[in-house]
Amino acid sequence: MIDHYLYILGIAIGNVAFGVLMLPYVRSNSVTPGLTVWMWARMAFGATQLLAWLRPETGWPLLAILESAGWIAGMTLEAAAYFMFFGYARLRRYLAPVAGLSLVLACAASLNGLPHRELVVYVSLVMGMGAFTTGAILMRLRQSDTTALQRLIGVSDMGSGAAMVFWALVFLAGLPVPGWGEAMAYVAGYLLLIVNGFGFILMSKQRDDARMARLATTDDLTGLLNRRAFFERAEAARLLALRQQQPITLLMLDIDHFKQLNDRFGHATGDEALVQFATSCNAALREHDILGRLGGEEFALALPGTDLEGALHAAERLRQGVLDIRLLTCGNSYTMTVSIGAVLIDPQEELPAALARADHALYEAKGNGRNRVEAGLPGRRRA
Template sequence: MIDHHLYMLAVGIGNIAFALLMVPYLRSTGATPGLKVWMWARMAFGATQLLAVVRPATGLPVLAIAESAGWIAGLMLEAAAYAMFFGYPQLRRYLVPVSALYLLLACAASLNGLPHLQLIVYVSLAMGLGSFTTGAILMHPRLPGATALQRLIGATDMGAGATLAVWAVIVLAGHSVPQWGEAMAYIAGYLLLIVNGCGFILMSKQRDDARMERLATTDDLTGLLNRRAFFARAEAARLLALRLRQPITVLMLDIDHFKQLNDRFGHATGDEALVKFSATCMDSLREHDILGRLGGEEFALALPGTDLGGAMHAAERLRQGVLDTRLLTCGNSYTMTVSVGVVLIDPEEDLATALARADHALYEAKRNGRNRVEAGLVGRRRA
């Protein structure tokens, strides 16, 4: 038979340890939404569990009220952390009134002499149902950006939550629980400590790593690949096309008279032009096409599996789409145009050489009047 007080002592120390471990992590990285709230939830659970160890020996009514309030505070802080992490503002609006209601009920139950064991049972039922619900949310197939880690945590939460809830219902119904059932309930509670404690930190770390990768590979203004990331992905696409003996084309694109646009209407209009140009291009591209902003108003595009004729057609479609775009910040009084240079990458040609040819074709489009597409000369084999 597992000693209840020893179990609560171990779990309480574990929760407080998790909370303390989060402090240096929060100081060393950007605060993930909900992580600070999660830390306080672990602290509330840990303090309440330690209080549950010493309270029966004191017999002080005020400690019974504090323990009841601690369980509810921990549960609601945990729910708030998940709501913040996954971006459910509508759920957060209900947490304050629901928390206040449950706190009143818990304190009233303690003042009316609710036995300590029954308090634990009710708390276990609430924790079980809450964990099962959280697990179901993490396992939902439509959860945006769901990862294998989230699915694993969700499956564990659902299993442990269901175990705790079933145990609590059996006890509340007045039936005796076999020893193996008691052991399963304790194991479920311990799993929730380990999985939730480590899981939330790992999910936060995973999200922080993804955010840092996005910052390192994307352009802040347009959301497109930056210069370094474009070259890396376009080169990988070139090598794949070479192995598969498929064509691949590259395009250089430049917004016409961009400096004059900035000087005439201001940088806000220039930024709008860059954003709308990027969005117009992305709307007409395939999922595996690679578009990047090389700097200023200059963009590059790689079209895997596309020959020169197909690339010319795609470039004309882009040119027409940009021509139809209107800029709100200048009162729709400016017609934006783009010049494009297109080349088919030669099998013996590297990416930099192909882009240089595309840039030369772009220069020809500018020289010939802008707002046009020019095909580059056939690439020469390297010596």
């Protein structure tokens, strides 16, 4: 048989340990939304379980009330942590009134002499339903947003929640609770501690890692690839095109008179121009085309599977799209234009050499009046 009170003590120590171990990390780092609240939820659960362990030894009625309040507080904080993590702002509105009502009912039940075991059963029923709901939410996230880790936590939460609800319903129905049923409820509680504990930390780390990867590869202002990431992906696309014997073209794009735009209307308008330019280009490109900001008003575009004629047509579409951009910060009084140089990358040509040819074609476009597309000279083939 499982020693009930020793089990509660072990779970309590585990929850408190989770919270204590997270405290230095939370205080010294910019953490994922919800992680701080999750830490306090672990602390609340641990403190409540310590009260549950102490209560039979003291017999103090106040401890039963505090224990009931602690379960509600822990569940509320854990739900709030998940809502913050996944951005469920509308659900958070209902959390406080539901938690308040649950707290009043739990305390009233204790004050009106409801046997402690029955109170534990009701709390287990509510916690089981909450865990099952949390798991269902994790499993029902949009496919593009759902990770394998979230699905694993979702399955664990749904299974643990179902076990706790089953145990509570069997007790409330007055049926004899089999030994395996009580053991199943204990295992469910342990899984909630371990999986929810480590799971939330790992989900937070996963999100932080993804954010750091985005910061390392993405231009902050436009959301496009930065210079280093563009070169990496364009080089990978060039090598793939070489293996598949497919054409790949490279374009250099430069917003015309960008310095004058900044000087005349200010940097806010310049930033708006860069963002609008990136948005306009993205709308005209295919999913596998590679667009990056190299710096300032200079952009580069790699078009896998596209020959020079197709690249010139694509460049013309981009040029026309830029003409349609209207800048709100200068009262729509400025017409943006772009100059573009395009080259076909030779099968034996390195990316920097092709980029230099495209840059030369870009300056040809600027020298010939701007707001135009120029094709670069063919690359020199190696002997």
